[in-house]
Amino acid sequence: MNGNEKNYEDFISTVSHELRTPLTSIRGFAQTMLTSWDKLDDGSKKKFLKIIEEQSNRLINLVENMLSATKLSQQKESIILKEIQVKSVINTVIQVVKSQYPDKIFTVKSDRNTPPVLADRDNLTRIITNLVENAAKYGDENSTILIETGFCGNDEFVSVKITNTGIGIKEEDYDKIFTKFSRLDNPLTRRVQGSGLGLYITKNLVEKTGGKISVKSTPDKDGKFLTTFEVLLPAGNIERQARSKCSM
Template identity: 30%
Template structure:
């Protein structure tokens, strides 16, 4: 329960902070939208007034002339067109009051074309083109521009102006109107842009959408981040575009059918706040993850310490039980010998010696375990007859095996290896004693060994016919204080440190220990010992009892 409260005390405030951070960001976003709307409502009328002034001062004049030309009375100066005198023709071309010919064509344009025919390249080409495009009807200008070999751009601009003249012809005078795109198909470069047009007596005042776009581009840098300005047709206000939201609108001048709209771009308007929200939540998530990992580590450590405390308690109980039994037996047999109640004292002496050896083995295991835990355990390597050492361990446990009617069978090669003989004998006794304790009455404990060529090592296997060990326990069977089953119902003796000591000894010699067991099929412990030196041949040496 305390750990649950610890989790709640650490993670609870972090979750609360994350919630407050998210809610705070939502409030900031709402405030940003309110500020943007207030700003847009102030900005829209100012920009509408500015665009109205821009249209009034920057429209383009497109001249109007009769189309098709209207025949009229003959001008007195028409006869000058027949002259071959350059000065006479120049004077007629430059006379703004020259009038028109009987066919309705402007005399100035006709004079300029005659000069070009009689005296090529004597006129300023740019002035000639301007004269033709601004004063001559299409019946004259189109073939003239082609004859003069003007560029495609010049001809496209002229066709664009012609289309604007055509579209504005039905419009009322002195009223701004929006021009739609051309209805009939024109070359792409001649298609007039949508724009505003107002027809007067002699000219067309035209403000193109390109000019509107250029004006908008000059406004974008000073605008607040996340705001956008658009110009729409009045009375046809479209829905907000997918990437923007209308905040405020303002109509241009009374005669101009346009609306100026200030839009918000949500992604840009909320970008900094969203970024701040992401960083805040990411930091809090990192803090929660760190706290969670720390709490999980604490939980595991506490659980491990609790488990270790339980195992130590079981260890103390097991050692006390292990010590009590042989000490009780020794005390009872010693009292019987002292009182002279024993007919054959030699048997009691043998039993007392066996129980003493049992006590010595248990105490040695406990002392070795303490040295290993403190890191004080040291090993002295020397050339050792390992076969003889194993046989000695078997002989030491043979009386116990005889009582349980268990037989030791061994088939070992004669080898001399570099080990710590005392430690290795202790390891073999622990393994053999473990196999003996779990073997059924009349069972067999087999000890075998063989050499492994690569890498050169020795494999020693101890196999019993006991109940076996579940696979799930294979990884923890070598842990300190670990014993299988319930401590109160355990029938076998032991303190739970024997296999842990064996594992430490084998690994200290550079080897490894493996277990192969299944429930109901006995157990085999295999020791792998690297060979650093050997003498003799691996001749089998049988030993059975």
């Protein structure tokens, strides 16, 4: 088996597993509702529908990531860069991720001088979704996910930082997590589902947009780790950039 076949096999088996888990759950809850409708109280019905919604969101996200991965490898896609307020994308993403991780608190700190970014809206949504979803997924229970946007220190880029407290990432793994199918071997990663595709796609999309992505994980005073992913995206509106002052 050559390297490509091996990659393809890995891809199919990861994706099949990732598709099967939410589909099985959706089918199970739908069947229960159909067969036991009269016996279920309103609270249970609502809870089951919520699970169906969450699992559908998970499927949609996976399919979107797979489509992005295919487009990346084909390099056919011509992307249209437009000026977009990153905060509007962040707010939309939070609504979706919040429904899947209701124990998390999402806080947005947006410097009012943040100019629009020059990006493709679908790609930008994908970038932010993957990072916010990871922060919620790998963040401590009931913790806060902080999302900051700013225009600081550099005239060309808008910075988007996503921070969570949790298990953290060792420095020697910083590069590894951005490669295809890589998941870190720790008890948390083993417990939560994932394909290892998210950050690989995210990095590719950020670079396609003309930006950069980096990660930093440092212990805080309680021995927990603060993990921050920072994305720098090209700012639109050159005039406004020139007038803007850093206030973060």
